[in-house]
Amino acid sequence: xxxxxxxxxxxxxxxxxxxxxxxxxxxxxxxxxxxxxxxxxxxxxxxxxxxxxxxxxxxxxxxxxxxxxxxxxxxxxxxxxxxxxxxxxxxxxxxxxxxxxxxxxxxxxxxxxxxxxxxxxxxxxxxxxxxxxxxxxxxxxxxxxxxxxxxxxxxxxxxxxxxxxxxxxxxxxxxxxxxxxxxxxxxxxxxxxxxxxxxxxxxxxxxxxxxxxxxxxxxxxxxxxxxxxxxxxxxxxxxxxxxxxxxxxxxxxxxxxxxxxxxxxxxxxxxxxxxxxxxxxxxxxxxxxxxxxxxxxxxxxxxxxxxxxxxxxxxxxxxxxxxxxxxxxxxxxxxxxxxxxxxxx
Amino acid sequence: xxxxxxxxxxxxxxxxxxxxxxxxxxxxxxxxxxxxxxxxxxxxxxxxxxxxxxxxxxxxxxxxxxxxxxxxxxxxxxxxxxxxxxxxxxxxxxxxxxxxxxxxxxxxxxxxxxxxxxxxxxxxxxxxxxxxxxxxxxxxxxxxxxxxxxxxxxxxxxxxxxxxxxxxxxxxxxxxxxxxxxxxxxxxxxxxxxxxxxxxxxxxxxxxxxxxxxxxxxxxxxxxxxxxxxxxxxxxxxxxxxxxxxxxxxxxxxxxxxxxxxxxxxxxxxxxxxxxxxxxxxxxxxxxxxxxxxxxxxxxxxxxxxxxxxxxxxxxxxxxxxxxxxxxxx
Numbered sequence: 001x002x003x004x005x006x007x008x009x010x011x012x013x014x015x016x017x018x019x020x021x022x023x024x025x026x027x028x029x030x031x032x033x034x035x036x037x038x039x040x041x042x043x044x045x046x047x048x049x050x051x052x053x054x055x056x057x058x059x060x061x062x063x064x065x066x067x068x069x070x071x072x073x074x075x076x077x078x079x080x081x082x083x084x085x086x087x088x089x090x091x092x093x094x095x096x097x098x099x100x101x102x103x104x105x106x107x108x109x110x111x112x113x114x115x116x117x118x119x120x121x122x123x124x125x126x127x128x129x130x131x132x133x134x135x136x137x138x139x140x141x142x143x144x145x146x147x148x149x150x151x152x153x154x155x156x157x158x159x160x161x162x163x164x165x166x167x168x169x170x171x172x173x174x175x176x177x178x179x180x181x182x183x184x185x186x187x188x189x190x191x192x193x194x195x196x197x198x199x200x201x202x203x204x205x206x207x208x209x210x211x212x213x214x215x216x217x218x219x220x221x222x223x224x225x226x227x228x229x230x231x232x233x234x235x236x237x238x239x240x241x242x243x244x245x246x247x248x249x250x251x252x253x254x255x256x257x258x259x260x261x262x263x264x265x266x267x268x269x270x271x272x273x274x275x276x277x278x279x280x281x282x283x284x285x286x287x288x289x290x291x292x293x294x295x296x297x298x299x300x301x302x303x304x305x306x307x308x309x310x311x312x313x314x315x316x317x318x319x320x321x322x323x324x325x326x327x328x329x330x331x332x333x334x335x336x337x338x339x340x341x342x343x344x345x
Numbered sequence: 346x347x348x349x350x351x352x353x354x355x356x357x358x359x360x361x362x363x364x365x366x367x368x369x370x371x372x373x374x375x376x377x378x379x380x381x382x383x384x385x386x387x388x389x390x391x392x393x394x395x396x397x398x399x400x401x402x403x404x405x406x407x408x409x410x411x412x413x414x415x416x417x418x419x420x421x422x423x424x425x426x427x428x429x430x431x432x433x434x435x436x437x438x439x440x441x442x443x444x445x446x447x448x449x450x451x452x453x454x455x456x457x458x459x460x461x462x463x464x465x466x467x468x469x470x471x472x473x474x475x476x477x478x479x480x481x482x483x484x485x486x487x488x489x490x491x492x493x494x495x496x497x498x499x500x501x502x503x504x505x506x507x508x509x510x511x512x513x514x515x516x517x518x519x520x521x522x523x524x525x526x527x528x529x530x531x532x533x534x535x536x537x538x539x540x541x542x543x544x545x546x547x548x549x550x551x552x553x554x555x556x557x558x559x560x561x562x563x564x565x566x567x568x569x570x571x572x573x574x575x576x577x578x579x580x581x582x583x584x585x586x587x588x589x590x591x592x593x594x595x596x597x598x599x600x601x602x603x604x605x606x607x608x609x610x611x612x613x614x615x616x617x618x619x620x621x622x623x624x625x626x627x628x629x630x631x632x633x634x635x636x637x638x639x640x641x642x643x644x645x646x647x648x649x650x651x652x653x654x655x656x657x658x659x660x661x662x663x664x665x666x667x668x669x670x671x672x673x674x675x
Binding site for chain 2: 075
């Protein structure tokens with residue numbers, strides 16, 4: 001699996017190495033800081049408390065020891081029960097952070113998420129609300145095959161009433177998780193499994209750091225092509241932009257960070273400037289989030305674009321096991337770079 | 346925990362249960378009349394025949410206890426104290442309804458009386474009730490939560506996940522199955538493997554009680570005992586309250602799937618007039634006293650229906666409100 005390189009193709013360090021940190025560290029610190037500040041925060045999920053290992057990746061490691069087993073609870077393997085318990089507690093003043101170990105397992109809890117968490121505020125006429133965060137991880141790269149690494153964000157983005165967030169840097173992981181926890185509405189928080197421990201530039205933010213939901217980041221400025229992405233592939237897009245730059249193409253990279261509601265203003269402003277837009281995600285391309293973004297760009301900027309909006313996404317198949325198939329399934333930096341160059345011509 | 350004798354309803358409690366039964370009964374009669382007259386068009390799941398269960402249950406609850414109920418749940422909510430005017434306004438889809446007309450009969454909500462969730466999805470009260478129970482546990486209160494559901498819901502995964510978690514976490518939740526013997530159009534025997542639903546509690550190591558839900562005293566005893574157990578921190582109880590629904594699954598369905606003699610026998614044993622006669626016979630109330638209660642209820646319903654029908658419909662801007670806390674830009 002190709003690990004994400006977020007650093008612009010770095011010059012050889014002559015001075016001490018610049019600091020790095022990880023998304024895993026950012027998420028853990030966000031939870032620790034948030035729990036310390038608000039005693040209404042709860043966490044629940046499979047193997048989440050320290051006696052069960054503090055989470056299979058370790059995001060919640062230490063949380064139950066510090067804040068107690070009543071607030072940080074491991075659950076049975078029962079996703080409806082997990083999300084239902086989070087919803088119920090949130091209706092009366094608690095702020096549960098529920099973990100669904102893998103994104104594919106959200107399918108087992110879809111009734112709770114879609115019919116209840118997302119809709120109770122509206123259906124009750126605003127009398128109740130469901131301020132929960134559902135943390136879940138996914139992403140190909142470990143040869144997990146068809147039921148452990150799907151990106152299903154489009155399903156949730158298609159559901160009014162729930163926000164969908166996916167960071168690609170440690171600092172955004174921290175700031176977005178803090179904002180998601182403070183948000184008065186349900187938030188699905190997507191973590192990428194293969195890049196949890198990838199060293200990325202910078203240090204962990206302090207406890208005041210927030211990244212507002214619904215606000216994209218222009219991670220690299222450029223003038224010829226706009227690339228819109230999120231989660232791990234935002235990192236691949238940054239790397240692809242460097243490859244394209246070597247070919248003389250100036251690329252603007254936008255990390256959406258929040259998939260729903262997405263930052264139309266930032267994307268449209270960039271599209272107006274470059275006239276060429278490429279949208280990249282690991283999720284299946286057909287009916288993916290990219291289709292919505294492409295449609296809006298087309299509706300708003302028809303006539304101002306220099307080329308049709310292009311999309312790259314996962315193949316129309318289950319995520320395959322065999323390594324060559326898995327590598328061919330989703331876009332990588334080389335394919336993104338090739339698409340950028342084709343679009344720029 | 347108190348002995349079972351402590352859960353025997355006294356005369357005042359029985360009369361209070363009857364007041365609620367009469368309210369529920371009259372409201373269902375009125376709902377069907379209003380639909381037939383064309384004044385309000387709605388999909389309606391009549392609870393006629395099941396009135397005693399929530400009336401007796403709610404007499405064992407406090408206002409600050411939580412309730413999660415289902416699409417056939419207006420009886421549960423009225424018994425818990427849902428105000429009639431905003432109930433009817435919601436049924437009529439008006440801006441003055443409890444949910445501003447945005448929820449409707451299947452999503453009525455009234456947190457002031459602990460009515461936290463009404464779901465249109467079979468089985469979905471139970472996972473959420475657990476979370477309310479967890480909150481009560483964390484708060485250090487002795488509040489309890491009731492999740493009500495039908496016999497069909499005991500076959501869905503949410504039932505099993507929820508009973509298991511409630512047992513493991515010792516949550517103060519009462520799982521109240523109103524067994525009206527039909528899951529939509531399917532008979533109990535055709536859809537349910539257990540001899541009785543109460544038996545399923547054994548698999549989760551919690552008490553399972555089967556009771557005649559149409560018997561006010563028996564239903565009250567079962568409810569009060571489960572409530573006492575939950576308040577004492579001893580964990581959940583599954584109650585299976587036997588009953589029958591007179592009007593089929595959804596009001597207007599031909600109910601050909603219900604054996605005629607079964608329905609005739611159930612209706613001949615209508616729990617509402619039976620309870621009324623019993624109160625008089627036992628000297629707990631006179632016919633005149635009960636008639637006065639019933640007349641008062643009719644007047645309240647008259648006023649509520651009038652309020653609903655005179656209320657405005659919601660503005661279409663409401664589509665952008667309550668999706669999120671922050672209004673969506675036009």
